[in-house]
Amino acid sequence: MAKTSIDYSQIELQEHIPLTEEEISSIANQKQDFFKHVPGVLILVILLMVLMACYLLKDKFHDFKYYHYLLFSGITLVLYAFLYGIMYLVYIYFVKNWEKDIKSGKNRLISVIISRHKTENDEYIITFSGRSRKEKIRLPVSKADYLDYLVGTQVVVVYLKHSKTVISIDHYNHSTH
The missing domain is CATH 1.10.287 (Helix Hairpins)
Incomplete structure (x- = not known):
């Protein structure tokens, strides 16, 4: 597996985005x-x-x-x-x-998938690059998302930091940014 070169200046993390009422009721x-x-x-x-x-x-x-x-x-x-x-x-x-x-809200990460793996218990984990070489964000995803997004794909992930729940994941579209 070839290493993907990552431009860390392209990686953005927005933190403390307020949750919508629908997301709060989902947690409830x-x-x-x-x-x-x-x-x-x-x-x-x-x-x-x-x-x-x-x-x-x-x-x-x-x-x-x-x-x-x-x-x-x-x-x-x-x-x-x-x-x-x-x-x-x-x-x-x-x-x-x-x-x-x-309390802290959700995070929105524009990043690159640096690895992905399936655990013994059929959990699908994708690792996203953080803002520096040593920062990595590992999140469990659905099987469909795991199969849709390959290593090296630039994506936009909205997730809950503490419970490690992915709210949405989409391909990054450079024109809308």
Whole structure:
């Protein structure tokens, strides 16, 4: 892969652009939808774990006393509370990033794509050149955007800095600038 020469004077970053009402409501919807299915999913996961434990202990149940059943139930409740707490901490992390994004606004970057890669979890990441040689901006994008934009393409990206969310990405048109 040949290195692309980059003219850093052509790269522009506009920060703190106020969000539109539609973008703010989109963030509010993400907040509401994020935690909606967590209790059900956790109950399902723990139920599967309990069923596996019961299967593995099926020959030992005749030796169980009442306190073994209480201990088993207590461990299940503690595990549920622990996993719920972890999910709540993840939720708080995302909420703080969304609040920072609402407060600081969005960024508009005119840049060149310097690399792109796909992760093991089918996430598509594009790396944009920053205003200097050492500055790089990595953002996750949709599969369609990943396939549409190749290395060396000059683009205009509007994104949220803290939650690393791409709002829009388009080819850079020199005449409209």
